[in-house]
Amino acid sequence: MSNQSHNNPLEFSVRGIVLGILITLVFTAAQVYLGLKVGLTFATSIPAAVISMALLSAFKDATIQENNIVQTIASSAGTLASVIFVLPGLLMIGWWAQIPFWPTFGACAIGGVLGVMYTVPLRRALVTQSSLPYPEGVAAAEVLKVGTQSRSGAREGKAGLWAVIWGSVASALFAFLAAAKLMAHEVAHFVKVGNGATGLGASSSLALIGAGHLMGITVGIAMLVGLFIAWGVLVPLLTNWAPAAAGVAVADQAIGVWRTEVRMIGAGTIGAAAIVTLATLGKPVLGGLKSAMEASRRAKQGGGDVPREDKDLPIFFVGLVTILSMVPAGWLLASFLSGGPLSSISTTLVVVGIGYILVAGMLAAAVCGYMAGLIGSSNSPVSGLAILTILGAATSVGWVGREIMGPDTAQALIAFALFVTTVVLAVAVIGNDNLQDLKTGQLVGATPWKQQIALIIGVFAGSCVVPPVLELLNHANGFAGAPNANAISDQPLAAPQATLISTLAKGVIGGDLRWDLVGYGALIGLALVVIDFMLKSTSNKKYSLPPLGVGLAIYLPSAVTAPVVVGAVAGYFFEKAMRGRKHGEAASRLSVLVMSGFIVGESLFNVALAGLIVLTNNGEPLAIANGMSEATTMLIAIAAATAVVVGLYRWASNSARAIEA
Numbered sequence: 151m152s153n154q155s156h157n158n159p160l161e162f163s164v165r166g167i168v169l170g171i172l173i174t175l176v177f178t179a180a181q182v183y184l185g186l187k188v189g190l191t192f193a194t195s196i197p198a199a200v201i202s203m204a205l206l207s208a209f210k211d212a213t214i215q216e217n218n219i220v221q222t223i224a225s226s227a228g229t230l231a232s233v234i235f236v237l238p239g240l241l242m243i244g245w246w247a248q249i250p251f252w253p254t255f256g257a258c259a260i261g262g263v264l265g266v267m268y269t270v271p272l273r274r275a276l277v278t279q280s281s282l283p284y285p286e287g288v289a290a291a292e293v294l295k296v297g298t299q300s301r302s303g304a305r306e307g308k309a310g311l312w313a314v315i316w317g318s319v320a321s322a323l324f325a326f327l328a329a330a331k332l333m334a335h336e337v338a339h340f341v342k343v344g345n346g347a348t349g350l351g352a353s354s355s356l357a358l359i360g361a362g363h364l365m366g367i368t369v370g371i372a373m374l375v376g377l378f379i380a381w382g383v384l385v386p387l388l389t390n391w392a393p394a395a396a397g398v399a400v401a402d403q404a405i406g407v408w409r410t411e412v413r414m415i416g417a418g419t420i421g422a423a424a425i426v427t428l429a430t431l432g433k434p435v436l437g438g439l440k441s442a443m444e445a446s447r448r449a450k451q452g453g454g455d456v457p458r459e460d461k462d463l464p465i466f467f468v469g470l471v472t473i474l475s476m477v478p479a480g481w482l483l484a485s486f487l488s489g490g491p492l493s494s495i496s497t498t499l500v501v502v503g504i505g506y507i508l509v510a511g512m513l514a515a516a517v518c519g520y521m522a523g524l525i526g527s528s529n530s531p532v533s534g535l536a537i538l539t540i541l542g543a544a545t546s547v548g549w550v551g552r553e554i555m556g557p558d559t560a561q562a563l564i565a566f567a568l569f570v571t572t573v574v575l576a577v578a579v580i581g582n583d584n585l586q587d588l589k590t591g592q593l594v595g596a597t598p599w600k601q602q603i604a605l606i607i608g609v610f611a612g613s614c615v616v617p618p619v620l621e622l623l624n625h626a627n628g629f630a631g632a633p634n635a636n637a638i639s640d641q642p643l644a645a646p647q648a649t650l651i652s653t654l655a656k657g658v659i660g661g662d663l664r665w666d667l668v669g670y671g672a673l674i675g676l677a678l679v680v681i682d683f684m685l686k687s688t689s690n691k692k693y694s695l696p697p698l699g700v701g702l703a704i705y706l707p708s709a710v711t712a713p714v715v716v717g718a719v720a721g722y723f724f725e726k727a728m729r730g731r732k733h734g735e736a737a738s739r740l741s742v743l744v745m746s747g748f749i750v751g752e753s754l755f756n757v758a759l760a761g762l763i764v765l766t767n768n769g770e771p772l773a774i775a776n777g778m779s780e781a782t783t784m785l786i787a788i789a790a791a792t793a794v795v796v797g798l799y800r801w802a803s804n805s806a807r808a809i810e811a
Contacts, residue, residue, distance in 0.1 A: 157458065158458070159213045159214075159215045159216075159595070160211060160212075160213045160215065160216050161213070161215040161216055161218070161219050161596065161597060161600045162216075162219060162600060162603075162604075163216055163219075165206070165209070166202075166206070166216045166217075166219050166220050166223075167219075167223065167604075167607060169201075169202060169205060169206070169220050170198070170202075170219065170220040170221075170222070170223025170224050170604065170607070170608065170611075171223060171607065171608075171611045173194075173198045173201060173202070173220070173223075173224040173227070174194075174223055174224050174226060174227045174608050174611040174612050174615075175227075175611060175612075175614075175615050176227075177194045177197070177198070177224060177227035178227040178230060178231055178611075178612045178615040178616060178619070179615055179619045181194070181227060181231030182231045182234050182615075182616060182619045182620060182623070186234055186238065186623060186629070186643040186645045186648075194224050194225055194227045194753070195221045195222075195224070195225040195286060195287075195290045195583075195586065195587065195590065196221075196286065196289055196290050196293055196746060196749055196750050196753065197750055197753045197754050198220060198221040198223075198224030198225065198227075199217060199218075199220070199221040199290050199293050199294050199297075200293060200297075200314075200318075200750055200754075202217045202220035202221060202224075203217050203293075203294070203297035203298075206220070207297070214294050214295065214297075214298045214594050214595075215594060215595065215596050215597075217294055217297070217298075218294060218590060218591055218594050218596045218601070219596075219600065219601065219604045221290060221294070221587070221590070222587045222590075222591070222601045222604040222605055222608065223604045223605070223607050223608040223611070224608065225583050225586070225587055225605070225608065226262065226580065226583060226605055226608030226609050226611070226612045227608070227611075227612050227615075229579040229580055229582060229583040230258055230262060230576065230579065230580065230609065230612035230613065230616060231612070231616065232532045232575060232576075232579045233254075233257065233258055233261075233572050233575055233576055233579075233616060234616070234620065234645070234647075234648065235532065235536050235575065235647035235648055235651065236536055236540070236568055236571050236572045236575055236647075236648060236651050237249070237254065237257075237568075237572055237620060237648065238620075238624075238629045238632070238643075238645045238648035239568045239648045239649075239651050239652030239655070240565055240568055240569070241624060241628075241629055241632040241633075242629060242631045242632045242645075242648065242649065242652050243561060243564055243565060243568075243652055243655075243656070244561070244632070244633055245561065245562075245564075245565035245568075247633070248621055248624060248625070249617050249620045249621040249624055250617070251617045251618070251621075253482065253485070253486060253569070254616060254617035254620065255613045255614065255616070255617055256478060256482045257482065257569065257572045257573045257576060258572075258576050258609070258612065258613035258616050259609060259610055259613040260475055260478055260479050260482065260573060260576070261507075261511070261572070261573040261574065261575065261576020261577045261580065262576050262577075262580040262606070262609030262610075262612070262613065263471065263475055263606055263609060264472060264475055264507070264511055264515075264576075264577045264580075265511075265515055265576060265577040265578065265579065265580025265581040265582075265583075265584060265609075266580060266581075266584050266602055266605050266606055266609070267463075267468045267471050267472045267475075268472075268511060268512050268515040268516070268577065268581050269515055269516075269519055269581040269584040269585050269588075270462050270463050270465070270468045270602060271462075271465065271468070272515070272516060272519055272581075272585065273462060273585065273588050273598060276519055276520060276523055276585055277523075277585055277588050277589050277592055278460070278592060280523065282520070282523030282524055283364070283365055283366055283369070283523065283524070284522065284523050284585075284586060284589040285361055285364030285365045285366075286361075286364070286522075286586055286749070287522075287523075287585075287586045287587070287588075287589030287590045287593070288364065288589065288590075288593065288742070289360075289364055289742070289745070289746035289749060290586075290590040290746075291589070291590045291593035291594050292310075292739075292742055292743055292746055293314055293743070293746055293750070294590070294594050295310075295593075295594065296310035296311050296313075296314060296743060297311065309740060309805045309806075309808075309809055310739070310740060310743050312805070313740045313741075313743035313744045313747060313801075313802065313805070314743050314744075314746060314747040314750065315747065316744060316747060316798060316801065317356075317360070317743065317744040317745065317746065317747020317748045317750070317751060317798065318747040318748075318750045318751030318754070319747075319751060320356060320747070320748070320751065320794045320798065321355075321356035321357055321360070321747065321748040321749075321750075321751035321752040321755070322751035322752065322754065322755040323751075324354070324355075324356050324751075324752070324790065324791070324794065325355070325356075325751070325752045325755040325756070325759075326755065326772065327786075327790065328354045328787070329755075329759060329770070329772040329773070330772045330773060330774045331770070331773045331774055331775075331776065331783070332774065332776065332783070332786070333354060333783045333784075333786040333787040333790060334354060334780065334783040334784040334786070334787045335353070335354055336351050336352065336353050336354060336709050337351065337352050337354065337784045337787050337788060338350065338351030338352070338401070338709070338784075339351075340400045340401040340404050341400065342400055343386040343389070343390065344386075344390050345389070345390050345393040346385070346386050346387070346388070346389030346390035346391075346393065346403070346404075347385070347386070347389050347394075347400045347401075347403045347404040348381050348382070348385045348386045348389070348404050349381065349400070349401060349404050350377070350381055350708050350712060351707070351708050351709045351712065352708065352709060352712035352713050352716070353709040353710060353712075353713055354787040354791065355713055355752060356748040356751070356752060356791065356794065356795075357748050357749045357751075357752035357753065358710065358713035358714050358717065359713050359714075359716055359717035359720070359745075359748060359791070359795060360717060360744075360745035360746065360747070360748030360749050361714055361717060361745075361749060362713065362714035362715060362716060362717020362718040362719075362720070362721065363717045363718065363720065363721035363724075363741065363742075363745040364717075364721075364742065364745055364746070365524075365714065365717075365718055366718060366721070366722075367718050367719070367721070367722040368694055368695075368696065368699075369524060369696060369699045369714075369718060370714065370715050370717070370718020370719055370721075370722070371695065371718070372695050372696045372697075372698075372699030372700045372703070373699050373700070373702065373703040373711045373714055373715050373718070374703070374715045375695065375700050375703070376416075376699065376700040376701065376702060376703025376704045376711065377703045377708055377711055377712065377715065379674065379700065379703075379704055380408065380412050380416065380703065380704040380708070381404075381408075381708060384408075384411075384412045384415060384704070385404050385407055385408055385412055388407045388411050388412065389403055389404060389407050392407075394406075411664070411667055412704065413650075413704075413705055414664055414667035414668055414671065415667050415668070415670050415671035415674065415704060416671060416701060416702075416704035416705030416706075417537045417538065417668060417671060417705055418667065418668035418669060418670060418671020418672040418673075418674070418675065419671040419672070419674045419675040419678070419697075419700065419701035419704055419705070420535075420538070420671075420675070420698065420701040420702065420705055421538050421668070421671070421672060421675065422671070422672040422673075422674075422675025422676050422679070422697075422701075423675040423678065423679065423697035423698045423700075423701045424517040424535075424538070424698065426675070426676070426679045426697070427517060427520055427697075427698060443465055458597050459592070459595055459596070459597065459598070460598070461597060461598060461599050462598045462599055462602065463598075463599045463602050463603070472508075476504055476507075476508070479503075479504055479507055479573065480500055480504050482573075483499070483500045483503045483504065483566075483569070483570070484496060484500050486565075486566065486569055487499060487500070487562075487566065490562050491554075491556075491558040491559045491562045492551065492554075492559060492562045492563065492566065494554065495550060495551060495553075495554065498550050499547065499550055499551070499566060502546055502547065502550055503547075503566070503570045506542065506543060506546060506570055506574070507570065507573050507574055507577070510539055510542055510543075510574050511573070511574050511577035511578070512577075514535055514539060514574055514575075514577060514578035514581070515577055515578055515580075515581025515582070516581070517535065517578075518532070518535060518578040518579065518581050518582035519581050519582055519584070519585040520698075521582065521698060521702075522582040522583070522585055522586045523585060523586075523589070524696060524698060524699065532575065532578065532579055532582070535575070535578050536571060536575050536647065536651055537650070537651065537654060539571045539574045539575060539578075540567060540568070540571045540651050540654050540655050540658075541654060541658060541663075541668075543567040543568075543570045543571050543574070543655075544563075544564070544567040544654070544655045544658035544659050545658055547563050547566055547567045547570070547659070548563060548567075548658060548659045551563045551659075560659055560660065563659050564652070564655045564656055564659050567655050567658075567659070568651070568652060568655055571651070571655075580605065580609060583605070584601075584602065584605055587601055587605060588601060623643060626767070627642050627643045628642040628643070629642050629643055629645045629648070630642045630643065630645060630649065631649055631652075671701075671704070674701075674704075675697055675701055678695065678697035678700050678701070679697050681695055682694060682695045682696065682697055703715075717745070720795060720799075721741070721745070724738075724741055724799050725738055725741075728803065732810055733803070733806040733807045733809070733810040734806075736806035736809050736810060737802050737803045737805075737806035737807075739806075740802035740805055740806055741798075741799060741802045744798045744799075744801075744802055759771075759772070
């Protein structure tokens with residue numbers, strides 16, 4: 151930091167903004183593809199931080215805060231791409247034949263800006279004054295700090311840089327082996343239970359193991375409980391109550407029941423847990439709003455004693471932008487309805503839509519932000535929130551349109567509900583992302599209002615990319631369940647989340663949704679809230695069972711949650727082994743960087759793989775034919791993961807010992 155004082159370090163620079171926008175454009179395109187193919191997206195903050203440090207290290211005056219602004223802009227790519235969990239539904243129900251640019255851009259941009267505004271007053275409550283772990287925010291900050299320290303030549307900084315490099319190389323190679331089919335993508339085993347079935351799968355992903363280590367044992371245990379409820383209780387019970395037809399494979403029977411029934415129960419659990427979490431957030435959020443108002447009052451009276459690291463966008467500006475955003479939002483909804491079968495009730499629908507975006511968006515941003523703090527933004531159950539949002543949107547829209555219900559109007563109402571949900575989802579995911587970035591900023595001494603402006607820049611850049619990439623994929627592949635009249639390939643993309651969301655919208659408006667399952671899930675959620683409260687009120691107050699963590703593990707595929715549990719347990723035993731040793735703290739810090747490297751390597755590999763898939767027009771461009779059985783490739787995956795994790799924990803311990811010596 152040559153020419154910049156510590157009080158006012160270089161944050162905004164033309165080179166940083168341009169670099170952030172370029173990374174956003176590339177990563178958004180990769181994310182959209184990945185999300186449509188497999189139903190998952192990855193966090194872009196950390197890969198962006200790594201790329202930014204590599205490129206900006208050429209400049210003598212580059213600062214850690216400038217690198218942080220680059221990753222803040224680019225982080226919007228990972229999150230905005232989540233609107234693809236809803237938008238293809240409009241093609242599936244036959245409302246759109248192709249993806250129009252302006253409506254899609256508008257939904258992403260308006261939702262994104264609101265997401266930033268809604269989370270400004272939440273920063274103090276959920277970031278600075280909260281004990282949430284923010285695994286990815288902390289990992290991004292560690293990566294930025296290490297890059298800076300290793301340039302200044304500090305010994306632990308150098309070791310830390312190697313920790314990130316070893317972790318990244320290991321996880322990229324690991325992901326390559328799975329993509330090349332030299333080991334199993336997923337380790338799974340299913341068994342008969344009476345007339346029913348159950349089993350468990352775990353994805354071959356070091357990134358998920360790394361995320362588990364960063365989340366910690368409390369969230370890990372909560373997810374373990376959720377896995378037990380889903381696969382140890384609900385799947386065996388429900389498969390026994392309705393045995394499968396003859397000839398159905400055990401795995402298909404178990405996964406089928408989980409997908410159609412247990413997942414809905416999980417959505418109910420997340421819903422109930424989210425509502426209770428919101429209620430408990432009421433007090434700290436009001437406190438945060440109050441302190442934001444006081445800060446702006448103090449600044450006006452000339453008592454500018456608010457430190458730079460605590461300055462948000464002024465609360466008056468936040469309110470003004472929120473209200474002004476309703477004008478383009480209203481125009482967007484009105485133009486969506488104009489000339490269609492709903493024009494007679496379009497004014498009422500637009501008013502309901504705007505009210506829903508305002509209120510549901512605020513709630514979704516708060517819940518999503520809290521979940522980012524709990525388990526990290528790339529594991530945040532955005533699709534679970536999308537389910538709750540579409541249930542609310544379809545119910546309110548269906549209620550307005552009940553007078554003129556018919557086949558044409560039903561399709562139009564479903565389309566309108568999906569479109570409103572897209573905007574709310576953009577609010578939720580950017581809110582989720584903003585708090586994650588602000589945590590990174592807090593740890594590296596950044597200025598909050600500059601980060602909030604940076605994220606808005608990222609939102610507009612990402613919103614420009616989503617529509618053309620979606621349309622490109624619609625034209626090349628099309629989507630499963632859509633008419634796909636003009637698609638080139640005969641292999642449509644699965645778009646699993648969009649299929650689920652559009653099915654739910656049809657179920658609510660058509661009146662045949664399984665509300666009973668959602669209700670059972672809500673009861674489980676409330677029971678978990680009571681258990682968590684009882685655990686927290688024990689004498690030493692150190693136990694807790696986050697209900698959202700449990701609900702997530704019921705709702706998400708076990709392939710995603712099982713490795714997270716493994717990572718949390720492995721991290722717990724490593725920390726325990728290091729406790730009390732002279733080099734223990736340094737070893738813990740290095741292990742965090744190795745695990746951050748796991749997330750970096752796999753994310754960067756996935757970006758490259760997505761590009762390769764598009765270039766070769768082949769879903770598995772790296773697959774190598776081999777004669778190995780499925781069991782053998784699973785054993786290879788388990789052995790390789792164990793060797794890498796144990797080996798790198800030992801490396802962290804030995805390196806820390808050398809530094810301390």
